[in-house]
Amino acid sequence: MRLLETDMVRAVLSIPSRLLFPPVCLGCRNLTARPGTLCASCWPKVRFLEQPWCPVMGTPFSHDMGEGFLSAEAIANPPPFARARSAVIYDGVARRLVQGLKFADRTDLAPWMARWMLRAGKELAEDCDVVVPVPLHRRRFFARRFNQSAELARAFARLARLEYSSSALVRKRKTRQQVGLGAREREANVRGAFLVPDESNHIVRARRVLLVDDVYTTGATVAAAARSLKRAGALTVDVITFARVLPGDFAENEDALI
Numbered sequence: 001m002r003l004l005e006t007d008m009v010r011a012v013l014s015i016p017s018r019l020l021f022p023p024v025c026l027g028c029r030n031l032t033a034r035p036g037t038l039c040a041s042c043w044p045k046v047r048f049l050e051q052p053w054c055p056v057m058g059t060p061f062s063h064d065m066g067e068g069f070l071s072a073e074a075i076a077n078p079p080p081f082a083r084a085r086s087a088v089i090y091d092g093v094a095r096r097l098v099q100g101l102k103f104a105d106r107t108d109l110a111p112w113m114a115r116w117m118l119r120a121g122k123e124l125a126e127d128c129d130v131v132v133p134v135p136l137h138r139r140r141f142f143a144r145r146f147n148q149s150a151e152l153a154r155a156f157a158r159l160a161r162l163e164y165s166s167s168a169l170v171r172k173r174k175t176r177q178q179v180g181l182g183a184r185e186r187e188a189n190v191r192g193a194f195l196v197p198d199e200s201n202h203i204v205r206a207r208r209v210l211l212v213d214d215v216y217t218t219g220a221t222v223a224a225a226a227r228s229l230k231r232a233g234a235l236t237v238d239v240i241t242f243a244r245v246l247p248g249d250f251a252e253n254e255d256a257l258i
Contacts, residue, residue, distance in 0.1 A: 023035035023036075023037070025037070025038050025039035025041075025042055026038055026042075026097060026109060026112055027039070027042035027045075027046075027093040027096055027097065028041065028042055028093075028096075036111070036112040036115075038093065042093045045092045045093045046088055046092070046093050046094055047088060047089040047091065047092075047094070048087065048088055048089075048116070048120075049085075049086050049087065049088060049089060049120060049244060052064040052065060054069075054070055054071035054073070054074055055068065055069075055070065055083065056070055056071070056074040056078075056079065056082070056083055056084070057070075057071050057073050057074045057079070057084055058083065058084045058085040058086055058120075058244070059071050059073065059244075059246065059247065060246075073247060079219060079223055079226070080223050080226040080227045080230060080237070081211065081222065081223070081226040081237045081238060081239050082236045082237060082238050083123075083124060083238045083239070084216060084219070084222070084238070084239040084240075084241075085120045085121040085123075085124055085238075085239070085240050085241075086117075086120060086216055086240070086241045086242065086243055086244030087113070087116035087117045087119065087120040087121075087241075087242050087243065088116060088242065088243050088244070089243065089244060089245075089246060090215055090217075090243035090244060090245045094242075094243050095243070097109055097113060097242075097243075098214055098215055098242065098243055101113065101148045101151065101152075101214065102148045102214060105145075105146075107146060107148075107151050110148075110151035110152050110154075110155045111155040111158075111159075113152060113155075113242045114152055114155035114156040114158075114159055114242075115159060116242065117152065117156055117212075117240055117241070117242055118156060118159050118160055120240070121156075121210075121238075121240040124210055124238040124240055125156075125160040125162060125210065127208055127236075127238070128160075128162055128208050128209070128210040128238065129162075129163065129207040129208045129209070129235075130162070130163045130164070130165055130168065130203060130204065130207055130208075130209055130210070131153050131156060131157040131160075131162050131163065131164045131165070131209075131210045131212060132153065132164075132165055132166075132168045132169050132203075132204070132209050132210070132211055132212065132229070133147060133149040133150040133152070133153035133154075133166060133169075133211075133212045133213070134149045134169070134211060134212065134213040134221060134222065134225050135147065135149075135150075135166075135169050135170050135171045135194070136149075136171060137171040137173070137174040137175070138171075139174055140174065147166075148214050149212055149213045149214055150166050152212055152213075152214060152242060153166075153212035154166075156210075156212060156240070162210070165200070165203050167197070167200050167203070168196060168200045168203040168204050168209075168229075169194055169195070169196055169200075169204075169225060169228065169229065170194070170195055170196075170197060171193055171194055171195075172193065172194065172195040173192075173193055175190055175193050183218045183220065186217075186218050186220035186221070187218075187220045187223075187224075190220055190221050190224040190225075191224060192224070193224055194224055194225045194227075194228040195228055196228055196229060196231075196232035201232055201233065204229055204232050204233060204234045205232060205233035205234070206233060206234075206235050207234060207235055208234070208235050208236045208238070209229050209234045209235075209236070209237045209238070210237075210238050210239075210240060211225055211226060211229065211237055211238065211239045211240070212239075212240055212241070213239070213241045214241060214242050214243065215241055215242065215243045215244070215245065216239070216241040216243070216244045216245065217245045218245075222239045222241075226239065
């Protein structure tokens with residue numbers, strides 16, 4: 001009875017704020033019944049990544065290929081990280097969410113996006129000791145005023161009740177934007193760009209690190225970051241992103257990615 005009364009009090013107290021700031025769709029800003037949701041028009045347009053998928057790359061299979069079956073990508077070019085997972089495919093509404101967070105200062109989207117990420121990366125969270133975001137170079141950080149990957153990582157760590165560190169990994173040199181670069185050019189662009197500072201080495205050494213970014217495109221950025229974490233002594237590195245550009249979709253989606 002006391003719990004029911006508490007819920008009723010909270011509902012009454014929330015009425016003024018809901019009148020002043022009514023909940024809107026994360027995708028299109030139309031009114032919704034609850035905050036942090038999508039409207040009936042946007043929801044069907046989100047393509048969630050579901051099993052069966054490659055146990056390493058997290059790319060979906062059209063049908064169940066059997067336990068331990070790896071994608072051609074994982075076999076031909078084994079990544080420096082152990083596993084990668086993403087919540088949604090990068091198109092439509094998901095693309096608008098990423099662009100809103102990254103380019104329109106919509107940091108309010110991060111907690112809701114992190115919920116979807118936790119759903120996709122539950123197994124990674126269970127095997128994690130510390131959550132680390134892919135860092136921006138300090139010049140780009142000062143220009144943008146925030147790091148979208150750090151916003152997602154902080155929200156993810158809070159939801160999963162995990163340790164979070166924004167200082168474990170730094171981008172030691174300013175790289176050019178990845179827009180317009182091919183896969184090999186992207187690899188060259190971020191090669192050697194990341195570093196675990198000596199004073200932060202204890203954060204990752206002999207620990208299981210979960211690396212967070214907003215979008216997985218070719219994997220060049222998270223691969224370079226994972227190598228730096230492994231060199232610093234990380235026991236394992238897993239990767240979780242909000243969205244994923246599927247291998248065949250890279251050319252048509254690259255224009256909004258950096």
